[in-house]
Every structure is written in structure tokens, then in C-alpha cells.
Amino acid sequence: MAKKGTSARARSERKLGWMLCAPAVFVMLLVTAYPIAYAVWLSMQRYDLRFPEERGFVGVDNYEAVLGNSLWWRDLANTAIIMVISVAIELLLGFALAFVMHRALFGRGLVRSSILVPYGIITVVAAFAWRFAFDPTTGFVNGITGLENSWFTETWSSYLVIILAEVWKTTPFMSLLLLAGFTLVPDDAVKAARVDGASASYRLRKVIIPLMKPAILVALLFRTMDAFRIFDSVFVMTRGAQGTENVSILGYKTLVSRLNLGLGSAVSVLIFACVLIIAFLFVKGFGANLSQQRGE
């Protein structure tokens, strides 16, 4: 950005700008910055609500306790498994759905609103529905397929149902973001490629996807951060059993069930740090792509 001359008028305009922003900034500080700072402060204390008299500052002890424990790394790996698999499936499915919606000549509105139904359902409610569906004695899944699986007693099948529920619920969100992305692709470019004799797959790989990259990255950023924080559906379906425990459940267990605010806050802050890292990586990639596109 080129630096503007700091005339009196520019200064007063800047001042006005700050004044206009101030209320919003203040509210943001109040509702986000303060709790985050407080959580960081808590995470540096020994503080168990059951033993309030033992409260005291311990520096980074809680972080050492978390990072030095294999449970944290195990749960982090579990979180990554759910995140990577479900986001990958969502991207492919979402892309396909968006492509169909983009091309649909009629009924586009209807398709668009019906596709959003799963996204509108409260996650906890959806998770209960999936849990009942896969119940070995009363669920309809075994009834229809004739299987006798007890889905939530094995690691692989627990993950299968959790990921299925996640994909079912958030693919619509992905497809809508990507549908918006399709509008970034000028028709002329696709037509020109067709006239030049490019095959459909070539057009997709070399014309459509590169032009859609910003939209794809935004969709991936949102979903990856979301999927990393998955809690409700796992909590409802397995409560973290069968090796499906993830970092959110670990944090919940430590904070809410064990009332260990120091250790639990350390887990929360680490989860926050992971989400920040994910966002940072995406934004870096995103920025690089944008500047490439602008030919800088």
C-alpha cells in the first residue's frame, strides 16, 4: 500500500474511522480477546475446582504435562484422521454437487434449498439420529442391509459412522461455497478451451480448477478448522470410546468432568493454537495463490 500524505484532513478521517470502529472493536475485545487471555492465564496455574486452596502459578507446567503425555498426541492423531478424511470426501462430493447445480438448467433453487437441509439440522440431533440408525438391535441400517454389525464396538466402524455423519452434514456447506466459486470461472474461458479442442478433463484440470482456487481454499479453510474442533457428534456417538477420542473430548473431560481448570485450559489453548496454525498455513497458501493469479 502506498503511504498517503498525512494531511490534516487525512488524519481527521483516520480518527473518525477509528471512532466509528471503536464500539465494534470494544465488543470484540470483550467477548473474544478477554476470554482467550483469561484461558491462557488459567492454563499457567495449578487450579482444580475440587481443591481450590491449592491454587497457584506454575508457569508452563500444565503445557509440559499435556505435551509430554502420549494421550494428547494420540487424540491429536485421531482428530487429524477425522479431519483429513472427512474434508477430502466433502471436497470431492461438494465439488460434484456444485458442478451439477451450476450446470442445472431448471430447479436450481429447489436443489439448492433441499441440499441445505442436513446443514440446517442441529449437529447433536443429527448425531443422535445416526446413533439410533446404527444401533445393532433397533437401528434400521442393520435391518435394511441384513448386516449384524455392532457399529460402535470397533474402531474402524466407529470412525466410519462418525465420518459419514460429518460428511452428510457439511458437504452442503462445501458445495455452496464451491458453487459461488464457479461464478469465478468466466464462460468465455471454458468455451475458448473447448473450441481449441481441450477434453473435458483437461478443461477441468487446467481451466476450471485453477480459476476456482480461491473459492476452494476458502471452503477448505473453513471446513478444516471446523473439522478439527469436532466434538458433538463424537461425544454423542462414542463418547470417545474405541479410540475415537479427539482433542475436544479430552478438553471437555479435563475441564468439565474433572474440574481441572489449569490443565483443561492448557488443552484448550493448545487446541486454539492448532486452529491458528491451520488458518495460518491456509492463508499463506491462499495469499501465494492470489498473487500468482494477479501475476505479481
Place this chain on the structure above:
Amino acid sequence: MPAPPPRSRRPHGRRLLAVVVAAGLAVAATACGGGDEGGTPVLKWYARDEAGGIFGAAIEDCNAAAEGRYRIELQALPSNADEQREQLVRRLAAGDSDIDLMNMDVIWTAEFANAEWILPWPEDQVEEATEGRLDIAVESATYEDTLYGIPLNTNAQLLWYRTDLTEEPPATWDEMLAAADELEQEGKPHVIWEQGQRYEGLVVWFASLLASAGGAILNEEGTEVSLDDGPTRRALEVLSEFARSSHAPPALATAQEDQGRQGWESGSAAFMVNYGFVWPSANELAPDIAEKMAWAPFPSVEPDVDSTVVAGGFNIGIGAYGDHPDLAVEAATCLANEENQTRNAQDAGLLPVTEALYDDPEVTEAENDAGIKLFPYAAEMKEALDRATLRPRTPFYNDVSLAIISILHPASDIDPEADVDRLREAIEQALEGEGLL
């Protein structure tokens, strides 16, 4: 146009300020009133609202008996025990004065008492709260030799079996597996239901097996891990042998009490370890199964040694931050009296804690609306309770429970040799209250 005199708005501003302050004071006054309208102190009783409206009826009777000295109001807690505890501890840790009385699961006594969230029972009332009540129930409300609540109801598990499949109930776990083997070979129902889900029920199962094998999870004081090698390995062997047998239900790892009940009523099971609620349920929903249904003590681990089960149940505790602790004690004593225990038994199937009630036809002959006897097993239940033990009484119980579950779930993966040490380490860590679980 001349500008209006600037002072003309001041009186208006003052009036507005006065109105705001007055309104604020009025709101504050109603908030501080705590609902003690008309001078009658209101006591809030936090409890899961049981079936049959039993608590509402008890409250009506006790309020009438109090003749205006206090008024009890029920505040419903969630039905799941973990969620009940989470709500109570969150509020008690913040010094919530709204909680005058609360129903406490027997495993919470030590935690709540140690954190001083509940008040010790007044010394001059201890006798009234404990006299004639089952020792195990009184013990469950006691922490460091001090009574912290009045026992309200109790519970323990029995073995349920079918007379058309086995004439004599198996006395031990080994015998039960052998009997199921035979039934399986004969092509008859052979499944055995237990609670193997990743929750407190799994701890109850393990603790009952361990106690039956002569072991204990913690020492007498609840300060150190006990887990003697022999009994612990034996308990783990029983768990793993059963879980790996063809008689464990496929969904053992997610089975809770109610899944067992459903499986039993479907007719595919030969045995089931469960609480008494399964009896009226089977009579109602699966009468053909109920006809052949009988009960026996929880199977022993060692031959010729009676089994020891862990007792459950609830006590009423007094919140440490309430405004009327003396009245709360009086109210709790009324809510847990024999009349109310009898009604709780008749209308909701809750087992009483007063010993005499186990010989009282009002309870032993009690029938539900469908004319089904509720407690035909009262005598055997009383025997089980007389021999029963408790889960560890430590302020860290919640952590100890999590540690046990993390090692023992799923039961089919237990390695009796290696897991004795792993269990010991996990529980030692839990007792320190440090580190992740």
C-alpha cells in the same frame, strides 16, 4: 433562532436517573428476595425427577408437615448421573446458594465433602438419620467418619436366569460360562448380558468382581492403590474370558443396563447381571420370558465364597451455601423418611434403605399398576446388600473411575497379565489429580 438554554435538560436528566436507579433497586430487591415470599423460606431440592411423581408427592407431604416453616421446591436435574454431577459441581464450585438440598450418587460423597460443598450432618441429628438404616447406605453417606447426608435409596445387582434353560442358577462365573457352553451346543439361547460400555457400569462390574475375589481398588483410607496381584488378576481373567467368549453379546462394548434388558426381553439370552427394574419390565413387555425368569445372587469369582457386589443409590446432601441449613436438614429428614421411602419403592421401584422395610409387606408385596409384584427378590437383595461393599471413597473418585474405564474398555482387549500393572499406574496417577486421563 436563539439556542435553547442548555440547562433546561438537566432536571429531565435527573428525573430519568432517578427512575433508572429506582428500577434498579426494585430489581435488586426482588432478586435478593430469593423467592421467600410471605416469610416462608423456600428450599430448592435438586434431584432427578423420578418416575411416578414420587418426589412431588413427598414434597407435598413434607410441606404440609412443615406447617409453613419452609417450603420445598423440586429443581429437576438431568437423568444421566454424569450430567447431574457436572451441573452440581459446576454450581457448587461457584458457591451457588440456590442449592439447599441435593440428591447425591453414593460415589460423590467424598468429592463433595472434601471440597466443602456439602455440610456435615448436625451431630444431634446423626442418630435420627442413621438409625435402623442399612450399614452400607450409612457408610456411603460417610466421609472421614463424618456423616454428610441422609440415605434415601440403595441398589445392587442380581443374576437373572431362565428356569427353562437352567434348573439351578450358576454359583460362579466359571459355572455360568460352562452352562452357556452347553446351551450353545444344544442350540438354545446362551447369551449373557453385562454392562460393558465405557461408563460407570463397567467400573461397577469390575469392582464387584474384584471384591468377590477378595481384593479392593484402594486401601481402607482411600489414599493409596491396593489392587493385590492375585485378586486383581483373577477379576481381569473373569472379565476377559467372558468378553472373549461366544456368550458375550456382540454389542458388549456399548451395552448399558437398558440394552441388557432389551436383549433379555427378546429371548436370546440365558443369563443377565442387572438391577431389579428388569423384573417389572419383563413382566410387562415380555410375559412369556418373565414366566420362566428367576433371580440369584451375583455369581462368585471363587467357588464356595459368597460374592460381594458394590452398592449404588442416592443420599440427600445439604448445600454448603444455602441460606437455611437447619431447615434443609429437617426437610431432608422428612423427604427420606419411611413413608416416603415406601412410596418411592411402590411407585418408582427405588429400594429402601431402612432395614425394617425389607420385612414390610407394604414394600415386599408392592405391585405396580399392572398388578405385577415389584420386589419378589427383596430377601435376596437384602442379603446382597448386607454383604455389599462400596466403590472407592476418595475425592478423586471421578478420576479413578475414568482411569479404570480407560484401561478396561473394551473388556475383550483385556490382558490379565499386563493390565494389573497398567491399572495400578493409571489409578496412582488419578489419585495425584495431575496429568491427562
